[in-house]
Amino acid sequence: xxxxxxxxxxxxxxxxxxxxxxxxxxxxxxxxxxxxxxxxxxxxxxxxxxxxxxxxxxxxxxxxxxxxxxxxxxxxxxxxxxxxxxxxxxxxxxxxxxxxxxxxxxxxxxxxxxxxxxx
Numbered sequence: 001x002x003x004x005x006x007x008x009x010x011x012x013x014x015x016x017x018x019x020x021x022x023x024x025x026x027x028x029x030x031x032x033x034x035x036x037x038x039x040x041x042x043x044x045x046x047x048x049x050x051x052x053x054x055x056x057x058x059x060x061x062x063x064x065x066x067x068x069x070x071x072x073x074x075x076x077x078x079x080x081x082x083x084x085x086x087x088x089x090x091x092x093x094x095x096x097x098x099x100x101x102x103x104x105x106x107x108x109x110x111x112x113x114x115x116x117x118x119x
Contacts, residue, residue: 009113022095024076038091
C-alpha cells in the first residue's frame with residue numbers, strides 16, 4: 001500500500017521561507033510524476049509544482065522564480081523549497097504521486113501539511 005508522508009509546514013512571516021518534504025513508501029513501481037498542490041477552504045486543490053521521472057518540471061505561474069521543486073527517484077522523495085512567501089499562499093499543501101500499477105494509472109495523495117504565512 002503506497003503512502004505519502006509530508007513534513008516541513010509551519011508558520012512563517014511574509015517574505016520568509018519553508019522547505020516541504022515528502023517521502024513515499026510501499027511502492028514497487030516508479031512514480032512517473034511527483035509534485036505539490038495546495039488548497040484553501042472552499043477552493044479546489046491547485047497545482048503548485050510537479051516533476052516527471054525524466055525531470056521535466058512545471059510550476060504554476062504565481063510561484064515561478066520563488067519556488068523550487070526537486071526529487072530523488074531512488075529514495076522516492078520530492079521536496080519543495082519555498083522562498084519569498086506571500087500571505088495569500090497560506091494553505092494546506094499536499095504531496096501527489098502517480099504511477100502505472102497492474103495496468104492502471106494510480107494517483108496517491110498525502111494527508112497535507114499546513115503552511116501559514118502571517119505577520
